Amino acid sequence: MKRIEHIGIAVRDLKSAERIFEDILGEPAFKRESVPSESVNVSFFQTGESKVELLASTSPDGPIAKYIEKRGEGLHHLAFAVDDLNSEIERLQEMGYRVVSGPKEGADQKMIAFLHPADSSKVLVELCAPR
Numbered sequence: 001m002k003r004i005e006h007i008g009i010a011v012r013d014l015k016s017a018e019r020i021f022e023d024i025l026g027e028p029a030f031k032r033e034s035v036p037s038e039s040v041n042v043s044f045f046q047t048g049e050s051k052v053e054l055l056a057s058t059s060p061d062g063p064i065a066k067y068i069e070k071r072g073e074g075l076h077h078l079a080f081a082v083d084d085l086n087s088e089i090e091r092l093q094e095m096g097y098r099v100v101s102g103p104k105e106g107a108d109q110k111m112i113a114f115l116h117p118a119d120s121s122k123v124l125v126e127l128c129a130p131r
Contacts, residue, residue: 005081005128006051014056035107042107079126085111
């Protein structure tokens with residue numbers, strides 16, 4: 001693991017959440033994009049070497065909509081940058097960690113995979129590598 005790549009925050013309304021984080025961080029989002037495979041629109045804020053990623057569902061039955069329905073808005077995942085996604089997945093699986101999703105294409109030109117939160121103190125961990 002190289003560093004925290006980003007912190008993902010599930011939100012109901014992307015524009016409202018962007019205004020809040022623009023206020024908090026003192027600058028606007030640097031990127032907004034759609035990830036149809038995940039039924040989300042995302043917005044990124046740079047903060048030092050890491051980012052804040054706001055995630056808003058584009059579908060009432062998408063994973064973020066379901067997450068918000070069950071748990072409410074807030075911290076969704078913690079993403080770590082890795083050099084080689086497949087090697088990291090293999091290393092972690094050998095130690096007993098389960099991959100629940102991925103590897104697949106994600107936002108911000110990344111290949112991603114998610115580890116099962118039950119294996120990591122109930123934190124959804126995302127691994128990110130450049131495409």
